[in-house]
Amino acid sequence: MALVDPQNPIKQQTLKFFTSDEYELAVNQSIQSLLDSLQNPSSDLSAFTSTFLELMQAKPIPLLESIWIFSGLTFHPKISSKDDILDQILAVKDLFQSITACSASCSSSTCIALIAPIIFKLYTVVVDSKRKVVDSKRGKKARREISKFLDVILGYFNVCSDGSNSDEDSALVRPIIDLVSIWVHGEATENRLKQFFPLLGDEIINWVTDESSCVIELLAGAVILESFMLKLCLKISEGISKEEVQNELRTWAVCSITGFHSFYFFDMLIKMLLEPNLTVTSLLSAEDDSFLRKLLYDVVILPDYSFLHIHKVNHLPINHIKNNILARIMVSHEAIELFRKNKDHSKAISYTNAFSGSHLPTLITKLATSELGNHGRTSQPKGSSPMAFLKWMLELEGQGLSFCDGFMSKHREKLVLYSSRSDFGQPSYKGDEGKTDEDLEFFIDNKGNDENEEEKIDDSMNDVFVAAAHAMRSDANGSGKKRKEISVEKKKDGVKFQRQNLVLVDHSGENSSLSEKEDDSESASEVEDPDSDSDE
Numbered sequence: 001m002a003l004v005d006p007q008n009p010i011k012q013q014t015l016k017f018f019t020s021d022e023y024e025l026a027v028n029q030s031i032q033s034l035l036d037s038l039q040n041p042s043s044d045l046s047a048f049t050s051t052f053l054e055l056m057q058a059k060p061i062p063l064l065e066s067i068w069i070f071s072g073l074t075f076h077p078k079i080s081s082k083d084d085i086l087d088q089i090l091a092v093k094d095l096f097q098s099i100t101a102c103s104a105s106c107s108s109s110t111c112i113a114l115i116a117p118i119i120f121k122l123y124t125v126v127v128d129s130k131r132k133v134v135d136s137k138r139g140k141k142a143r144r145e146i147s148k149f150l151d152v153i154l155g156y157f158n159v160c161s162d163g164s165n166s167d168e169d170s171a172l173v174r175p176i177i178d179l180v181s182i183w184v185h186g187e188a189t190e191n192r193l194k195q196f197f198p199l200l201g202d203e204i205i206n207w208v209t210d211e212s213s214c215v216i217e218l219l220a221g222a223v224i225l226e227s228f229m230l231k232l233c234l235k236i237s238e239g240i241s242k243e244e245v246q247n248e249l250r251t252w253a254v255c256s257i258t259g260f261h262s263f264y265f266f267d268m269l270i271k272m273l274l275e276p277n278l279t280v281t282s283l284l285s286a287e288d289d290s291f292l293r294k295l296l297y298d299v300v301i302l303p304d305y306s307f308l309h310i311h312k313v314n315h316l317p318i319n320h321i322k323n324n325i326l327a328r329i330m331v332s333h334e335a336i337e338l339f340r341k342n343k344d345h346s347k348a349i350s351y352t353n354a355f356s357g358s359h360l361p362t363l364i365t366k367l368a369t370s371e372l373g374n375h376g377r378t379s380q381p382k383g384s385s386p387m388a389f390l391k392w393m394l395e396l397e398g399q400g401l402s403f404c405d406g407f408m409s410k411h412r413e414k415l416v417l418y419s420s421r422s423d424f425g426q427p428s429y430k431g432d433e434g435k436t437d438e439d440l441e442f443f444i445d446n447k448g449n450d451e452n453e454e455e456k457i458d459d460s461m462n463d464v465f466v467a468a469a470h471a472m473r474s475d476a477n478g479s480g481k482k483r484k485e486i487s488v489e490k491k492k493d494g495v496k497f498q499r500q501n502l503v504l505v506d507h508s509g510e511n512s513s514l515s516e517k518e519d520d521s522e523s524a525s526e527v528e529d530p531d532s533d534s535d536e
Helices: 020-038 046-057 064-080 085-102 108-113 116-132 137-161 176-180 189-196 202-209 216-236 242-260 263-273 286-301 318-341 345-357 360-372 386-398 405-410 412-419 459-472
Strands: 002-005 008-014 481-489 495-506 512-517 525-527
Touching: 020 046, 020 064, 046 064, 064 085, 064 116, 064 176, 085 116, 085 137, 108 137, 108 216, 116 137, 116 216, 137 216, 137 242, 176 189, 176 202, 189 202, 202 216, 202 263, 216 242, 216 263, 216 286, 242 263, 242 286, 263 286, 263 318, 286 318, 286 345, 318 345, 318 360, 318 386, 318 412, 345 360, 360 386, 386 412
Parallel strands: none
Antiparallel strands: 002 008, 481 495, 495 512, 495 525
């Protein structure tokens, strides 16, 4: 085994074998020596290529860092000689093949996290194609190739997520900024991180790169999020009618989230929606940005994803779970208020109903009262809307409950502003107002349900989405009768829809009675994860 001497990276020392601690030390020393050499542009890095190849091959399961750096050292010479965009895409595809081959024995999270440099380079190619070859046939072909390649990558993530390799939430042996420095040179630390993670906001970047909290699973979630957002942005920017693409993207996004079943990916997506602006300005117009945000609201609020239920995430730090719960309530509230402001009360009530019928209210109540003990049981939310729960949590904080530590205090000013509304517990829908969304589908994710009766989705959940469907269909003649077909059925490996005839009668414009008649003669239609079988 050859180890680079930190004092002389060209001279090699022989090391026949070493323990795990010695291996990590060898990787650390080699990385530091490489970083030192990168300060001198004229340094010969050829010795490092062979060194990291040997480090990568020295263990049956190599460290993420050794694969990451070896790939960077071998990729840069290839890409630097490519001026044509299509040739650059081919080089990135070669990089993908190399990384996936090198990481075959690694954990699922490691396999996904290692794709970070590929997404960085793909994003760079997309931006360059817009700037250099706008409206040219070659530029359009490049974007099509990138979109197909992203399908392959997202399909790979889906396979990794279903893999048998166990994740031990292992930490990196080097800070992420050191690994990023292999790909981004000549920038200040903060700029390097923003350049490498162009589709992540500052808060998420700080979380992912925090040395005290970063684990490989967290980095993997960030990589999935960037890939997911890049795919959506490419599709939206194709110029297709929003009405035509909306249902397709919404279904694809829900199926993808179900397939990934990654807590950290979903958590980052939620927190991204709490930011004033999505970090997609280089890819989308302001109008498309607004469309994307509304689409993502549907995707994260309407389904009740089973992989987020407490028994599926109880291995994670409890503070991460609590922060996610608070963020989801805030996003639901902000989405409701956005559509109320835009006079789309039907969409607002559909979000309210989806929230109140999900597992969140029960979970919030259990977590809060368990921490407060008997004192917490005397207080309950004054309503079932997201704002009612946010106001209740603020009141409990005044009693000494520190529900979400720093996250609560960070958003306290915003929460206080929310709770200042006098109508926080009131319905946000009026039967004769608002514009309907005829094409909206309602999704229930049953992937991974087990025999735990408390976590099963039952008939009451169907009623929630039926009520939401009621709100989304306004009657043109004002009679109050509305009909909506929705589909709900358990399926192990995806989201399956079964057609049902649901008749909703609104007698007063505010309250409704529900009757349901199942039609067994209707055949079930099925929507699979579009990436799960991708072999492009």
